[in-house]
Amino acid sequence: MWYYLRIVFLVIFIGGIPTWIRVLSFWNRSCDYFQTLIDPDPSSDVYDFIVVGAGSAGSAIANRLSKNNKVLLIEGGGNPVALHRIPGIAYEILNNPDVDWMYETIPQKAAAFGLKEKKMRWPRGKSLGGSSNLNYMFYLRGNPLDYENWANITDDATWKYENVLPFFKKSLVYNGRFADNKKHYGQSEYGNLYVEAREYSPFREEFINAGKELGYTEIDANADQRTGFGDVEASIRNGSRWGAYRAFLEPLMYRENLKIAKYSQATKIKIDKTNRATGVFYTHHGQRKFARANKEVIISAGAVDSPKLLLLSGIGPRKHLESLGIRVKVASEHVGKNLQDHSAVALMPITIDKPLSLMPLRDFTLDQVLKYWMNGTGVFTNPSAAGAQAFISSSIVKKKGVDWPDLQLYMFGAGFSETIVDDFGRVQGYNESVLQPILAPMFGKDGFFILATLVRPHGRGEITLQDKNPFSPPVIDGKYLEHPQDVKVLIEGMKLAVKLVEETKSLGALGAQYQKTPFPQCDHVKWKSDEFWECYIRHFAFSLYHPTSTCTMGKVVDSRLRVNGVRGLRVADASIMPVIVNANTNAPAIMIGEKAADFVRDYWASQYEICPSESILMSDVETKCYYSQLT
Numbered sequence: 001m002w003y004y005l006r007i008v009f010l011v012i013f014i015g016g017i018p019t020w021i022r023v024l025s026f027w028n029r030s031c032d033y034f035q036t037l038i039d040p041d042p043s044s045d046v047y048d049f050i051v052v053g054a055g056s057a058g059s060a061i062a063n064r065l066s067k068n069n070k071v072l073l074i075e076g077g078g079n080p081v082a083l084h085r086i087p088g089i090a091y092e093i094l095n096n097p098d099v100d101w102m103y104e105t106i107p108q109k110a111a112a113f114g115l116k117e118k119k120m121r122w123p124r125g126k127s128l129g130g131s132s133n134l135n136y137m138f139y140l141r142g143n144p145l146d147y148e149n150w151a152n153i154t155d156d157a158t159w160k161y162e163n164v165l166p167f168f169k170k171s172l173v174y175n176g177r178f179a180d181n182k183k184h185y186g187q188s189e190y191g192n193l194y195v196e197a198r199e200y201s202p203f204r205e206e207f208i209n210a211g212k213e214l215g216y217t218e219i220d221a222n223a224d225q226r227t228g229f230g231d232v233e234a235s236i237r238n239g240s241r242w243g244a245y246r247a248f249l250e251p252l253m254y255r256e257n258l259k260i261a262k263y264s265q266a267t268k269i270k271i272d273k274t275n276r277a278t279g280v281f282y283t284h285h286g287q288r289k290f291a292r293a294n295k296e297v298i299i300s301a302g303a304v305d306s307p308k309l310l311l312l313s314g315i316g317p318r319k320h321l322e323s324l325g326i327r328v329k330v331a332s333e334h335v336g337k338n339l340q341d342h343s344a345v346a347l348m349p350i351t352i353d354k355p356l357s358l359m360p361l362r363d364f365t366l367d368q369v370l371k372y373w374m375n376g377t378g379v380f381t382n383p384s385a386a387g388a389q390a391f392i393s394s395s396i397v398k399k400k401g402v403d404w405p406d407l408q409l410y411m412f413g414a415g416f417s418e419t420i421v422d423d424f425g426r427v428q429g430y431n432e433s434v435l436q437p438i439l440a441p442m443f444g445k446d447g448f449f450i451l452a453t454l455v456r457p458h459g460r461g462e463i464t465l466q467d468k469n470p471f472s473p474p475v476i477d478g479k480y481l482e483h484p485q486d487v488k489v490l491i492e493g494m495k496l497a498v499k500l501v502e503e504t505k506s507l508g509a510l511g512a513q514y515q516k517t518p519f520p521q522c523d524h525v526k527w528k529s530d531e532f533w534e535c536y537i538r539h540f541a542f543s544l545y546h547p548t549s550t551c552t553m554g555k556v557v558d559s560r561l562r563v564n565g566v567r568g569l570r571v572a573d574a575s576i577m578p579v580i581v582n583a584n585t586n587a588p589a590i591m592i593g594e595k596a597a598d599f600v601r602d603y604w605a606s607q608y609e610i611c612p613s614e615s616i617l618m619s620d621v622e623t624k625c626y627y628s629q630l631t
């Protein structure tokens with residue numbers, strides 16, 4: 001009886017999540033539509049700052065700047081739906097056009113052979129909070145050397161690790177395992193971004209101990225990251241997702257200075273004859289609007305849409321813009337170039353002989369629902385049953401004599417439920433006919449996945465426009481695994497994963513076994529040889545959803561994030577990273593938002609306002625006031 005009730009619950013609740021999201025999104029959108037019939041039109045006002053995109057970075061910027069300035073925040077989506085809050089169903093929320101831009105790459109030449117049409121899926125958040133509403137909530141900052149590198153590239157010491165650390169800490173309320181470490185955590189009076197240790201972390205100890213058996217030390221990956229095994233802490237509060245919306249926007253829904261235009265897609269930045277950004281064209285519930293900014297426009301639309309908006313506004317490679325009939329305002333050859341992303345590949349299938357992994361049909365019980373509901377604990381607090389992680393330096397890095405890992409391993413304690421092939425097909429875009437023979441023999445068995453991630457890729461992709469229609473998705477070419485070194489590093493990742501499974505007592509005690517199952521596409525090479533791993537990786541590596549660097553600092557924007565060649569325009573989000581960080585990218589994007597707000601405030605604190613006489617004011621609104629540097 002209970003068994004059947006559970007199946008009914010799973011079908012209605014978990015299976016029905018996409019439908020629930022559609023219904024709740026429709027409700028949110030309708031409410032906003034009717035609200036806008038009552039409220040004054042935000043575009044009728046003039047703002048100090050306009051921020052485009054309410055994602056991880058944009059939410060932080062809008063929060064900080066609206067304290068003392070009039071800010072308009074333009075966001076393509078609406079309020080996040082309540083289901084986003086449950087970490088355990090994060091995987092089910094992806095691929096829903098109401099909350100996800102659902103981008104994908106063009107067919108890849110050297111990767112994605114086992115994915116449909118050889119395209120990688122690129123979910124991107126479309127709601128207040130942006131991709132922090134879709135992400136898996138891992139809280140990571142990166143390696144100190146990442147930021148040393150940024151400071152060297154930009155020749156600006158404000159990007160050094162010791163100078164970005166305060167901006168990570170600024171937004172933080174830390175309830176994790178390392179609270180005693182005041183240098184890296186401390187207590188911020190501005191904080192509202194909650195981070196905590198995961199209460200449910202399957203195989204955490206076993207994985208960390210397995211690493212120790214192989215000679216690695218236990219680390220806190222957020223405190224001067226180095227090689228080692230350790231915890232994965234998360235942007236969660238009492239088991240509930242704590243993304244940028246809840247950290248930065250929800251607390252100030254009634255702040256007078258902050259206007260939020262939801263369901264509003266920016267289509268172009270207005271740049272006047274003197275090359276100054278003066279406002280933003282956008283559509284709101286399908287209607288065309290224009291909003292004016294007195295001081296600055298800040299683009300925080302993420303690594304896909306920020307370069308897209310620059311290109312649509314005539315800032316980009318001359319030839320590309322001219323080929324699409326877009327008038328060139330500023331020829332900027334690097335817009336959309338230098339695209340970087342983390343690609344990842346899971347060692348599978350690994351089985352265990354104990355019923356300890358997460359199996360939805362078995363473990364999503366009424367008891368667990370109540371546990372989550374009442375206490376915020378249990379299996380629903382953890383997306384994909386993430387247990388622990390490791391940062392590893394490949395032999396290539398070791399030869400250079402630095403401790404700057406280029407591989408990240410994750411332990412995901414999920415077993416092989418009967419729906420796994422469909423789930424991987426839907427989310428990662430795997431071709432079910434390639435995956436089915438590998439995983440089907442394991443259906444119903446407990447197990448886990450070790451995911452190897454390339455955290456310092458050498459390959460560089462690009463984003464271009466397919467046409468000048470702002471509603472067309474851009475052309476994304478990740479150029480994954482085209483650089484030979486990238487494959488070599490992932491091969492080392494696969495071999496280390498096998499070693500952990502086959503040669504350590506800690507995982508051996510679970511009965512862990514890496515299984516050989518049919519994989520005809522790579523049968524022509526010896527199982528577990530380097531050639532096999534290369535074939536395997538080129539079939540199964542997927543995007544870990546961390547695109548960066550398409551409006552790169554030092555080339556498209558300067559080190560204060562001002563767009564080169566245009567006044568009054570900045571870009572501030574993951575797109576400005578000159579080199580992708582050695583970590584998941586949400587906390588770094590928020591740090592960039594915090595720093596951008598500081599740059600903007602510092603700059604305007606040193607300006608004074610000059611307003612011409614009344615007659616000029618009446619004849620030409622555009623020349624109402626201007627600003628001059630204090631001497």
Ligand SMILES: Cc1cc2nc3c(=O)[nH]c(=O)nc-3n(C[C@H](O)[C@H](O)[C@H](O)COP(=O)(O)OP(=O)(O)OC[C@H]3O[C@@H](n4cnc5c(N)ncnc54)[C@H](O)[C@@H]3O)c2cc1C
Nearest residue numbers: 053055056057076130131135136137138266302574584586
């Ligand atoms: C599935 C998934 C899992 C991830 N897991 C993790 C993780 O566990 N840990 C981690 O650290 N990182 C993770 N990431 C990455 C991380 O969430 C992102 O790098 C980060 O959120 C990027 O922040 P951003 O501000 O650059 O862009 P976003 O947060 O994407 O914000 C961009 C915002 O701009 C809006 N927008 C875009 N175009 C327009 C337009 N024209 N007009 C108006 N608004 C527009 C979007 O709707 C969005 O709200 C994950 C990402 C995904 C998608």
